[in-house]
Amino acid sequence: MSSSQHLNEQPVMQPVMQPVIKVQQVKKCYKTYRKPIHRLWQSFFPKKTYAHNFWALKGIDLTVHKGETVGIVGKNGSGKSTLLQIIAGILQPTEGQFETHGRISALLELGAGFNPEFTGMENARLNASIMGLTRDEFHQKLPDIVDFCGLGDFLHRPVKTYSSGMFVRLAFAVAINMNPDILIVDEALAVGDVRFQRKCFRRLDALKEQGVSILFVTHSTDSVLKYCDRAIMLDEGELKMTGSPKDVVQAYLEMMFESDADVQAPVAINAEDYAVDFDPTVDNCVKQPTYNANEHRWGDGRAKICHYEVLQNGAYTSGLVKRGDRLTIRMSVLFEQDIDELIYGITVKTEDGNAVYGTNSRLVSDMPLSQKGGDLVPIEFELTLSLLSGHYFISLGVAQDHEAKDNIAVDRRYDMIHIHVGTTPEAFGYADLAGKIEMIDEVHS
Structure with a gap:
């Protein structure tokens, strides 16, 4: 290459991804009053403060790019819905700024934006008009709206007669047909029936392929893992975490099931009836051939999983197993x-974090519910690997039943064990359903 050729070369410019949503230090404050009369007094005496400030959002930064699907998780009251309403333009922030680029279609709390006295058809037409669609554009979209919602004659009845599921059907059908650049969904799909939910998620996949950015709130961690490119977690109005769906979901579950218990000093080990060839005071799990060093471990530490073994059809295994094997995990x-x-x-x-099977002693066993400090307890799980080829991760856990929180994590070791199920050329997916395809000789009447 000559020097002139080298000098004339132009650097390859990488395309810059423009954000469709940009939120910068957004805060939202609500005024609350202990008594209704205080609101009246405030109007008469503006220099005196009767209100208390409740900060629903406390300085949120968020950027969403074109075609990206972002899930938002958090406890009730963490500010998820408030954030979505600000992005949708329904609420104004108290402080900070945000910008959006493109048409926004929002499916917020049930019935939002619907006039209960209007029919479903009239509400659909009204929403289309608000979104900027012309009459001709709406009529072009109408067949798809009617087909997708599947409400039939109910479209011509007032929506005040609708069930919650019917509300969702109409609202989602309208929202996805407004040619959105940004689609916002706030937990509304949890109300619909299972078949309709599946239909909705198929359409969300199609919209994502078309470059639509999707922002949705859900308590379904499986949905976050399956459909999102990224996730964020809110807690008490603060952005606690942003990252991969798997990492955020694990942090969210840890927050939901964290313990308030104080961990006391360990007591003497009691293992008279349990012969062991390992030191239970150290973590022996890391020595196993199936151990995954990228496990996620958490809990209050009142008990510890200190050892495990994996047996394949009764023999120790290195983790390479076959479909149909009987797996024993001790x-x-x-x-x-x-x-x-x-x-x-x-x-x-x-391997991408979707659960294919799970069970626990609360569901299937009458095992002892209590143990003393110092006890060393062996637990055995047995599974038949009705799985197709692929990499799978096994999580083990000890928890304590709790009336308010459902359960409290004591020692949870997520994705601790890694196994690889051998090749299955005749099928795809995860579960082995022993399917057959055949041509029958005659049709039975």
Whole structure:
């Protein structure tokens, strides 16, 4: 290459992804009053403060790019819906700024934007007009709206006669047919029936392929793992985490099931009836050939999973198994202190974090619910691997039943065990349903 050729070369410019949503230090404050009369007094005496400030959002930064699907998780009251309403333009922030680029279609709380006295058809026409669609554009979209919602004659009845599921059907059908650049969904799909939910998620996939950016709130962590490119977690109005769906979901679950218990000093080990060839005071799991060093471990530490073994049809395995094998997983739990209402659990997941099977002793067993500090307890799980080829991760856990939180994590080791199920050329997916395809000789009447 000559020097002149080198000098004339132009650097290759990488395309810059323009954000369709940009939120910068957005805060939202609501005025609350202890008594209704205080609101009246405030109007008469503006220099005196009767209100208390409730900050629903406390400085949120968020950027969403074209074609990206972002899930928002968090406890009730964490500010998820408030954030979506600000992005949709329904609320104005108290502080900070935001910008959006493109047409926004929002499916917020049930019935939002619908006049209960209008029919479904009239509400659909009204929403299309608000979104900027012309009469001709609406009539072009109408057949798809009618077909997707499947409400039939109910479209010509007032929406005040609709069930919650019918509301969702109409609202979603209208929202996805407004040619949106940004689609916002706030937990509304949880109300619909399972078949309609599946239909909705298929359409969301299609919209994403068309470059539509999707922002949705859900309590379904499986949906976040399956459909989102990225996730964020809110808590008490603050952005606690943003990252991959798997990492955010794990942090969210940890927050939901965290313990308030104080961890006490360990007591002497009691293992007279349980012969072991390992030191239960150290973590022996890391020595196993199937151990995944990228596991996610969390819990209050009142008990610890200190050892496990994996057997394939009764023999120890390195993790390479076959479809139909009988898998035995033995774990040893050392209790640091007394715990009652115990739960032992196991979950099998795909490599992208979707659960294919899970169970626990609360569901299927009458095992002892209490253990004393110092106890070393063996637990055995048995599974038949009715799985197709692929990499799978097994999580083990010890938890305590809890009336308010459902359960409290004591020691959860997510994705601790890695197995690989051998090749299955005749099928695809995860589960082995032993399917057959054949041509029958005659049709039975």
